[in-house]
Amino acid sequence: MHPFARLALAVSSSALFFKHDLIHLALSLPIIFGAYLLTGKARLLLMCMKMVAPVLVISAIVWFVVYLDFRTLDFGGAWLRTFDRTSHFVELARTVEFTSVIFLLLRGIPDGEILPTLRRMGATHFLATVFANAEAQVSTISDSALQSYTALRAQGIMSPTWLSKCKNLGRIIAVTWTASLNVADARRETKWRHNGFYSHQTANLERAAVSTNRWETSVALVAALFFIVTNVAGLEIVENVLGSL
């Protein structure tokens, strides 16, 4: 996907916040599903749904309980108020729709192309470098944390109880930080010495290739257009059509 199309889709998806209405959200849903499926990101869609489904379910349950009158036990009324066209649950659904587009745009970047893609989306070189570096470091720190946890358990310092975990949280973090800091510093000394690597990247980044699949770019641009038509430009047309139905 071309970085411009990625940026256009991100900006246009913010149109979801122009209208706080269940119908407009329902109209945007096929666009999001279509964008995921037509760009071949069905597994990503599944992953996103697994992440947001618990939040949506908890929100629906909590609002249902809040609206339920325990004296009359009017389940139907509570149900209608929870899923009303302009209910608070709809606010969360709108946020989830927007973030699922952002999720597609960020997670859809091919491996190794984060740096040039972010640069072409307008990020500064420092920002793009820090982002790509941080993404790579997440797994390093995660491994260090897991090793620290295992070491503390193996030495008998930490037991599986909740209290022991709380007491030793500082130890896990301190060991993880020191180990990660040493690795990062050693890497900097050898690979990035005197900004050589950093300068090389700055000089050569313009030539770095970004995968720009035409089909994905077209899908993203069409989805961006639909977002704007559905939520901003064609608002009255959509409302009239829905009204006539």
Add this chain to the structure above:
Amino acid sequence: MRNRLEANGPTSVATITALCIALNVDLGTIVYLIKLPVYLNAVGTIAAAVLVGSTRTKGFLLSSIVGSISFILYVMAFNPVLFFFIPTQIAIAAFSSYVIRPLLRSYVLDGLLTSRRGALVLGLGVVLGIVAAVVSAPFIAYQFGGITGSGASLVVALLLKSGSTLFQSVLVSGLTSEPVDKTLQLILALALVRATPQRIRRSIA
């Protein structure tokens, strides 16, 4: 000496900034995995504000980058709805850079924990929690409809049921949980700053 620091400057700062981001993401994930009732997702932001940059403003800019990118990575790896907590991270970065950094500078330098400094750390942690709760409240109320799926949502539900407005419920829920969490995060961040070798601290200051 100055030339050597300038020569290594951007690289060292980029490395530590990235490390603080990864720390934010991983600590949040660890506490989620071992089911602790805290968030711990701003330790790297606070540490960066105190540790990185030669001036408070530079510290603020870099720690804002740490907070913002951390939550973008959360979106990518953990939970897409966390995107709207980026302003809270920027508020934490501002408070840490302009208030915590100058007030706790002497403690960071000598590491002596007197009773007065201990009280100051606790006080600043509580105020940081209040700042975070106040900044988060409008986003939780109007972007999430009050319910984010965390344990605090139950407090919101109870308050709504007792007749409070949505914004009041979200604010009170945040004010009950955030000060404890942020105090703990401040203590951990200061411990990390103290644990960072002088050589590295000099290269990124």
